[in-house]
Amino acid sequence: MSWQPYIDDQLLAKGFMHAAIVSHAGSLWAASEDFFIHPSEVNVLVAALVPPSDDAALKHLATRGFTLNETGRYALTRADVSDEELVPMLIGRCKTVGEPSTGVVVCATHSALVVGIYDGAYSEGASFGGVTTEMHQLASFIMEQGF
Template identity: 40%
Template sequence: MSWQTYVDQNLLGAGFCYAAIVGHDGSTWAASPGYTVLPDEAARLAQLLGGDADTINTQLSSGGFKVAGQQYAFTRAEVDDDDGGVPTLQGRCKEEGKSAQGIIIYRTAQALIIGCHDPAYSNGASFNKANMEMGKVADYMFENSF
């Protein structure tokens, strides 16, 4: 199965309106049509999620972050999981009229898994349900050293 299948079936199928899997260097492994994560955005996020919670809070709390050219307000990060969990970052869109749109990013050994959720385009899937499905993909990639 290709990474594109994971994006199409697992992520978009779970209710994300946009999704991508990109390498830590910003190379695109798979993405939904028209969704382009810029290499510098991916590299910055991979570096931040490879650090500690204090660094993320300091770097993102006031200015947020960008993904695919869209600005997001930082809402939550988990990086110090004692259970060996996958580092995650969440945000909310800062653009007027898109404030319901949320983003979640998981960092695996080699990649970032990115999903944008908008209730208006989710086919009824909640952010929590979409997040759980993304977590399954992230766990698979993490356990298999991707």
């Protein structure tokens, strides 16, 4: 199964600047051009999101942030990881001085992370609600497919 159309036709088309689907082990399933998530970055996110998630890992993200694409450092602004009815999700904002304001949404499925970076100005008709809803819907679909 090719996951690239979901990146191109769903996430990028709905307002994300960059997006990727990566396995919990760090292998890339699909990504937008020039976007890479290093396996060490995946490990940090998996430890905080994937049950049984590690409270210490989540606290570390809350206090120190996390990187993606080996560049921008994101501050955690919200985490929904304990409610079994929801797809585990992290939301953050770029806190790198001198970098343009961007946001990130990370959802965990049974075997993958779905990651999207969006323009904080919500250009091209995107909205915070729209990007988070799109990400949640894609992650839910991936889980329904057994991934």
